[in-house]
Amino acid sequence: MYGKVNLMKLLDGMVKKVLGNGLKVFILPMKNYNKTIAVYSTKYGSLDSEFILPGSEEKIKVPEGIAHFLEHKMFDMEYGNAFDKFSELGAESNAFTSYNNTTYYFSTTSNFYESLKVLLDFVETPYFTEESVEKEKGIITQELKMYEDDPDWQVYLNLLKSLYHAFPVRIDIGGTVESIQRINTELLYKCYNTFYHPSNMVLFIIGPVDAKEVLEFVEKHEEKRNLKSQKEIKRIYPDEPKTVFQKEIKIRHSVAQPLLLLGFKDVDTGYDGEKLLKKDIIIGILLEIMFGKSSETYERLYEAGLIDDRFGFSFEAYKDYGFCTIGGNTRDPEKLANEIIKNINSFKTKGISREDFEIIKRKFKGDFIQSLNSLDFIAHSFISYYHRGIDMFDFPLALEELSFDEVVNYIESFFDEDRMSISMVLPKG
Template identity: 45%
Template sequence: MFYENKILNEKIYAEKLPNNLQVFIMKKDGFSKKYAVFATDYGSNDLEFISPHTKKQIRVNEGIAHFLEHKMFEMPDNSNAFDEFSKYGADANAYTNFNMTAYLFSATQGFKESLKHLIHYVQTPHFTDENVEKEKGIIAQEIKMYDDNPDWQLFFNCLKAMYKTHPNSIDIAGTVESIYKITPQELYDCYNSFYSPSNMALFIVGDVDIQETMQIIKDTVKDTNMFEGEITRIQVQETDETAQKEIQKELEVSIPMFCIGYKEKNDTINEDYPRIKKDIEMDIINQLIFKKGSKLHDKLYNSSLIFSQLSANYTSAKDYGYITIEGESKDIENTKNLIIEEIENFKKYGAEKEQFERIKKQKLGSFIKTFDSVESLANIYLSLYFKDENLLEYYDYLNELKIEDINSRLIKMFDKNQMVISIINPKTA
């Protein structure tokens, strides 16, 4: 079957294989680059679940999803999967975030061989006492490196201030202590649960023949699913209350850094409302209030309270959501107060219609350009797919958006009681 948006003149072929693996192919005639992402609906937040095999509840060590991603590149013959991609002329990579792990490659040549290899190695786990112990030292060094990274610490301290019990306040890589507890059996438990075809999806984009590509996939994937049904994840019951209002830390920075966070309330997270539409509304709100060209940005910049543009983002999943506003300032208290004041003004008086319409047109244009970037297209599509959303619906929701939707969302999302701040100060002698 095809998912199609006639206005965009774009369509995506979709087929679910007998083993329940979902495959998407987007044919882009004339594109020289081909791109494939093989992803699982599994990230660092998935720490507690019911094993689909034993039916017993399992609690795993923090950082295991990221650890598992690292180990997938080591093959049973001790070769490295990355090296094989190089032979075919492809560039490969992988990443783990809070909710998804993805394995990917891009190629202008050797695409068929690279696709077979991608599917093969992601389906070939190889964990031994020796190779797991070796990896612990490598990841421990990675964790220690991020301990001194101001941007990383600023962001995660903001999450720690917002969340009391939810695992998204935990570093994706875990802690040095947690990763040293990981065993090969624990890795296999997670792999056999979350790397089942029914919990994965494969997205391919480029100038490819759909039927030929589908045949390669069918000839390469394992025939059977690992289990029937869905994985039961143990959801943490996070309250609306924040963990603490402020976290400060000293690191090697020249100018103090801040990250203001607004924790989304549970009734808003659970509202019967298209998540993709809420994402669009928050994207426009962040542009209206915080980004370069806004009244707030110009006021802060012209007053020398900030020295570069503010960064504002909304992040959402099925069980959490938050807004972050980041910047650098020598007077964080005054900057914070002006940001809060501007947010409250928007809540009270609403957005200006002319400005809203201008930003909406910009977003429509930017979204259309997304279809020229095979990397962005594939990764965004799968991220939304695992949230039960369809990227091709984005244009319609954005096009139909009204200023009343924006003003309503402003009031729901920016509650001063839900606000926290993370600050990184320069180290003192």
């Protein structure tokens, strides 16, 4: 199998360990690189605004956007800001909040252990003051308003609001201007103590490091915290109908050209791990066959001037929800939407060819192997897959074992027009 030897060699040196306090640690030595990346992530995202504390029956509901708010405040330390510490050490650092996790990371070519200590220290040391929390509300309010002015974000968010009745993926990751006003230090500490417990977190390190030496460093650091492993957090999500909330939404915005996103809601949910990985690959293959840049459809739509090179598609596959998006900038959103639907229906009728299936399988395999040259890709993909119960390095085997019939069977069930919504952003005037 193409790339098998290299992948086996790569994984042979990986060290994995669950520490006594529940923290999952993965260290992957890559000796031929200069850069080292460390990623510290908690399974806590914008969806988790209602939950039950481990070991109790207490149900907690917090304002939307608090996970993102917490991410902003975590860099605050008594000594100042952790960003400045990283800069002093010559390391680049950042963080992000998604629907499902909050992730902190740095990359460096020097002072690795000093930088790792800064990462562990600031993520493990909450420091919130009433004054800084009030100041942050103003900063995030401006950020939310900035996204309101971003047509690409609005066409995407409106699609999710159309696909979902109640599931919190329809709410902006940053919350709303109203919801963040209800955030205070007490709620921040409550969410931190619940979701930033090491049992709910993972640390991934990749680069030219001695894995055993790094593990020893992390173990000594974590022992000082004197924490024990805790039970899984119970997350509470509202019941979500299988239908879409609305079929279409149009807004006017300051854009030179209309934007279109068409989406399908995945109702085959409730599982993660290998089964979720397989579905992720299947929908990816179908979208690539139907709308990829090498497809006849893409070429036809491009030649007709209905799309440009920003046209694209994606599939978000998670345990509790999933959806795909198709679209981009277009001079005629109505016509493009009709062409997309017509193309999908054509594939439903005629099916996909075995030849196209094999071509795209080889493409996916080659792309994956090629991507292993990027430490950034490995680090962030590993974390993204991990939070979905998937080992990213299972991808080649899952792809290899995927049958033509399995892919064909998904066309009819997934691309159901009853579970489709359309979002458009049109020019003002």
